[in-house]
Structures are given as C-alpha cells and as structure tokens.
Amino acid sequence: MSAASPAADGGDTPPTLPDVPPGRRFEPDLRSMTRINLRPIASPMPLGFFTIAIGSVMTGCLQLGIFDQTARSAVAFTVLPAFALQLLVSFLAFGARDVIAATLMAVFAGSWLPYSLIMLSGAADGLQVLGVFNLALLCFGALMTAVTRPKRALWLVLAVSLPRWAATGLAGITGAEWLTRTSGALGLVVALVAMYTAFALMLEDMRSEQVLPIGRSGPAHLAVEGDLSVQLRNLERQAGVRRTL
Structure with missing residues (x-):
C-alpha cells in the first residue's frame, strides 16, 4: 500500500526551505522572536567618586602628618568601608553596560582593602608591599587613561591619581619622607577632583542634562545626548547577549 502525497490529496503543499549547507539546521530569523529587557537605574558613579574623595582625604591627612602615626588603625577602619561601597558601584556599573567605569571602580575597591588590612x-x-602595589596600580592607571579619554571625568580622576600612586609607591619602597608628604598633598588634589566629578554627575543624573562641565566626547557624549536608537546600537553584540564574553 502506498501513501498518497499531500498534493495528490488536494492538501496544501508544504513550504520549501531555502538551501541550507549540509550538516546545518535551518533556523528562522530570531529578531522577531527575541526580547532584550533593559532596566534603568540611578547612576552609581557619584557614590564611587565621593568614596574616592573621602578615602583620599583620610589617607592624605595621615601622610601629611595631620594625624599622628598612632592613628593608623583609626584611619584604616575609616577607609575600610570604601572597599564595599566601590565594589557595589562596580557591580552596578557592570549591569549598566559600562565596562570602563566598572573596571575602574573595582580596582579602586581592591586598593582600599589591602591598605586597610595592612594598616590594621x-x-x-x-x-614596602604597599609601595609595590601602588606601582602596579600606576601601570594599570596608565593603561586605563588610554581608553577613558572620551569620559573626561574618569580620565581626570585617573590623571591626578597617577602621580599619587607613583609617589606612594616610591615612598613605600624608599621610605623617603618627602615622597610621603608629596603623596599626601596629591591625595587632597585627587579628593578635590573626585568631589567635583561626583557632584557634577549627580546633578546630571537628577536633571537628565549636563549642568556642570564634565567634558564628555565621542561615544560618551552620544550616550547622554543621543536618542533611544543610539543607546540600543549593536545591542546584540554586547556581553550578556552575545554567546561568549
């Protein structure tokens, strides 16, 4: 007994599939079937920069001799929460698809923890160990300045942090008092720059427009001034959507 074909029975002819290379399964266009959900969040960057500012003030005052050396433990306890705060900022920045800000904040978070534990x-x-650690941070910062230029706020904080890391590293290795004082003074400069950046970013996030000059350019400027199509550009190629990192 032979089975009749659907065409012979008057049924609909099944659609023909396009030519598919051998060994590959045909898949329809997935764009119409895919939904990517984005969740707006408040910018965590002001918290990150305020944390840098406060931590830099405390450590800078210790290096300048404003605090006696017996206050090391107290300063370490004061700075220790900066690790958790900046780690939180990094986590939120990764979720906001900003790998530069997330990486920067994670490394800053990692710098507060060993400092506090060694001082305690x-x-x-x-x-001496912290000296070598700060020189390693100097190398990291030098590399990061090459990719943060469109984000002038981050770039400026990094730019003023570089000489401080250098002075702190050399002071720890050589024990030179003048380098320690220099590092303390540079720490206060870092605090001023980070404080301004945090305040400017907070105003920008509150009013959804730039209030104080931050110096965004290129993609960083488009991310704030562009429309929704700019924000979703190349979304299918971003981490978390593409198949591998």
Whole structure:
C-alpha cells in the first residue's frame, strides 16, 4: 500500500526551505522572536567618586602628618568601608553596560582593602608591599587613561591619581619622607577632583542634562545626548547577549 502525497490529496503543499549547507539546521530569523529587557537605574558613579574623595582625604591627612602615626588603625577602619561601597558601584556599573567605569571602580575597591588590612595588622614590611602595589596600580592607571579619554571625568580622576600612586609607591619602597608628604598633598588634589566629578554627575543624573562641565566626547557624549536608537546600537553584540564574553 502506498501513501498518497499531500498534493495528490488536494492538501496544501508544504513550504520549501531555502538551501541550507549540509550538516546545518535551518533556523528562522530570531529578531522577531527575541526580547532584550533593559532596566534603568540611578547612576552609581557619584557614590564611587565621593568614596574616592573621602578615602583620599583620610589617607592624605595621615601622610601629611595631620594625624599622628598612632592613628593608623583609626584611619584604616575609616577607609575600610570604601572597599564595599566601590565594589557595589562596580557591580552596578557592570549591569549598566559600562565596562570602563566598572573596571575602574573595582580596582579602586581592591586598593582600599589591602591598605586597610595592612594598616590594621601592622604586618612586617607592609609599607614596602604597599609601595609595590601602588606601582602596579600606576601601570594599570596608565593603561586605563588610554581608553577613558572620551569620559573626561574618569580620565581626570585617573590623571591626578597617577602621580599619587607613583609617589606612594616610591615612598613605600624608599621610605623617603618627602615622597610621603608629596603623596599626601596629591591625595587632597585627587579628593578635590573626585568631589567635583561626583557632584557634577549627580546633578546630571537628577536633571537628565549636563549642568556642570564634565567634558564628555565621542561615544560618551552620544550616550547622554543621543536618542533611544543610539543607546540600543549593536545591542546584540554586547556581553550578556552575545554567546561568549
């Protein structure tokens, strides 16, 4: 007994599939079937920069001799929460699809933790270890300045942090008092720049427009001034949507 074909029975002819390379399964266009959900959040960057400012003031005052050396533990306890705060900022920045800000804040968070623990524990050769650590941060910062230029606010904070990391690193290795004082003074400069940046970004997020000059350019400027189509450009190629990182 032979089975009749659908065409012979008067049924609809099944649609023909386009030519597909052997060994590959045909898949329809997934764009009409795909939904990517985005969730607006308040910008975490003001919190990150305010944290940098406060931590830099405390450590700078210790280096300048405003606090006595016996206050090391108190300063360490004061700075320790900066680790958790900036780690939170980094987590939120990753969720907001800003890899530069997230990476920068995560590394800043990682810098507060060893500083606090070494100061609290009084570990042997702790200052020398922190000196090498700060020189490693200097290398990181130098690389980051190459990619943060469109975001002048981040770039400026990094630019003033570089000489401080250099002075702190050399002071820890050599023990030179003048380098320690220089690092403390530079810490206050970092605090001023970070404080301004945090305030400017907070006003921008509150009013949905730039109030104080921040110096955005290129993609960073379009991200604030562009329409929705600009925000969603190349979304299918971004981490979390594409198949691999």
